[in-house]
């Protein structure tokens with residue numbers, strides 16, 4: 001378990017204990033006592049949602065000095081929207097999430113919900129739900145009692161509780177699991193229960209911190225899609241921290257790319273791919289081949305020609321997106337990026353070829369050949385060829401680059 005999770009859990013446990021002793025409720029998975037639990041169908045709300053302005057989070061390590069984990073972030077999450085915070089380890093994602101939760105006091109800036117400043121609102125009064133990498137389920141309670149916990153503490157009557165637990169388990173694909181002991185569940189099932197538990201009180205905002213990181217990749221991919229559909233089905237407003245691009249793009253309506261305590265870019269997954277904005281974001285997204293369109297290199301001329309052809313065409317089958325992208329790239333793109341993984345090695349038949357390169361590596365995977373090609377004047381592109389390719393390292397090949405997938409960096 002990571003140090004941070006342990007700290008957060010310690011904070012939760014301490015608050016749970018203190019509140020339980022005072023006859024209260026657990027801090028973050030349940031609403032405060034007396035606080036009305038919203039009907040599950042009311043999630044999403046009609047207010048303005050989360051508003052973060054110029055937020056700064058600092059840690060004073062005493063002798064070691066001060067770390068600025070969040071260096072002035074502004075972010076809005078609209079009711080019913082799911083936003084992912086995506087970035088490398090240490091970029092401040094969790095610190096931002098914890099400041100929103102109220103677990104970390106901001107050094108500067110504001111966090112508000114529906115227009116109300118939360119500076120003086122403690123964690124358990126914010127009405128936010130939290131979910132972590134490890135679900136932190138109660139081992140001595142069965143699945144249904146875990147999910148019911150927050151509702152029970154908030155005084156929701158038994159009948160309503162039973163109905164909402166059943167709804168919650170159905171929403172996460174665990175219909176009929178209520179009586180199972182938590183210890184008999186797989187890691188993925190436990191995280192589903194944790195999600196159902198976090199959603200049961202219909203929090204006005206759900207904060208998820210790497211909730212799938214402890215699972216293996218295949219399971220993570222499946223669960224990410226399930227988390228998305230559950231959040232959408234319940235109309236839940238959510239902030240989802242992850243370092244995994246695929247997860248972010250699967251789960252979120254908008255993705256915020258973070259680096260060194262700042263948000264570099266925030267946009268919908270589709271627009272982020274097409275308009276990464278800066279080379280740093282493009283590189284973080286995995287783009288490796290950059291073509292300055294104003295250069296006279298063969299690759300720049302070839303890409304310009306392909307974009308011009310696309311801009312002048314009106315092919316109905318591409319829905320206009322390719323054309324619009326090409327027009328934008330030609331108009332504004334000092335630098336465009338060739339997409340990895342989408343070009344096709346055309347080999348001898350060079351129909352539609354726009355650029356040439358030399359094969360660095362070729363491997364047969366999942367029924368097709370993946371070929372890494374060094375394109376002079378651009379960089380490395382991962383291309384695919386159907387079936388077992390006949391190309392080998394050192395071969396010169398042509399790549400038919402899909403202009404629809406060319407990304408533009410400026411603008």
Ligand SMILES: Nc1ncnc2c1ncn2[C@@H]1O[C@H](COP(=O)(O)OP(=O)(O)OP(=O)(O)O)[C@@H](O)[C@H]1O
Pocket residue numbers: 004059060061067068069087088089090091092093094095096243
């Ligand atoms: N309690 C703490 N005391 C001192 N420094 C901290 C503390 N928590 C985080 N930091 C530092 O703040 C910076 C941001 O950390 P944070 O955990 O927010 O990043 P992250 O993007 O969530 O990283 P990860 O993906 O590895 O969890 C890092 O440099 C980290 O070392």
